[in-house]
Amino acid sequence: MSLLLHACCGPCAMYPLELLTGQGKDLEIFWYNPNIHPEFEWNRRYENLQIAADHYKVSLIKGDDSCEEEYWLSKTYLEEFETRCDMCYDMRMDAIAKFASENGFDSFSTTLLVSPYQQHDKIANIAETKARKYNVDFEYIDFRPGFRHGQDLAREIGLYRQKFCGCIFSLEESKFRDKIYRSFEEG
Template sequence: MAMLLHACCGPCAMYPLELLTGKGESLDLFWYNPNIHPQFEWDRRLANLGLAADHYKIRLIKDDDHCEQEYWESKTYLKEYETRCDMCYDIRMDAVARYASENGYDSFCTTLLVSPYQQHEKIAKIAQDKASKYNVDFEYIDFRPGFRQGQDMARQIGLYRQKFCGCIFSLEESKFRDKIYRSFE
């Protein structure tokens, strides 16, 4: 059974990787996160996911060339989705389900399910819909009990741990906004 595990960043990947590799699950990591702003942050999160992948000796597949501008300029979320997060989850779950189906994986999952700050039930529902659309299994796993453990493990191996969700709106809303902007300089 091979799983394709969508990952939003290194720290969120740590606990799911610990759990799944501990069970002997065959899996690859999958990067597709065009929501992340700006390019510097996108590069930084991808690089740190690479460190997490190396730590567990897991292959990392990148299927995104930072198309954030195109992503937001489409503004389809204003017409087709109730909220920006609905669109953000939808396009990422669509990408991982499609890639898993087209490349012979048995199932897919996402590290977004580790975070208590994400809309867990909504992500699971969207992922299940995409599984049906692409005829591949969505393996639902509630990783949230291991969130703190994963963050501690990320700190131990020196991963960058971001202080905003990812898009420009979440950056602007962050109480760490000014500090984050300084980190881009």
């Protein structure tokens, strides 16, 4: 039973990968996160996810995406979605379910389900809808009990651990905003 596991970053992938590889699960990781801005951050998170994937010897598939900061700033999506997060979850779950269906995976899931800071039930509901749309199974796993452990694992292997959710708005809202901008300048 092959599983396509969407991952938003290295640290959030650590516990799900430890759990699933420990169970002997047949899986691959899928990167599709156009919500991450700016491009420096998008690259940094992708590179750290690759380190996590290598650590667990799981292959990482790079989806057809890029940093789409201008789209987020346009807010045109608010004509269709109530909030930017609704749109953000919807577009990512849609891409994952579609890719899983078109490439022979039995099911898909996401590391977004590890974070106590995300809208867990909403993500699961959207994923279920996309599973029906593309005729592929959504494997719901509540990874949240392993969130802290996963962060510890990330620290142990030296992964970069971000201090904002991903989009430019969450960066501006972060209490670490100035420190984050400095990190972009320092490269």
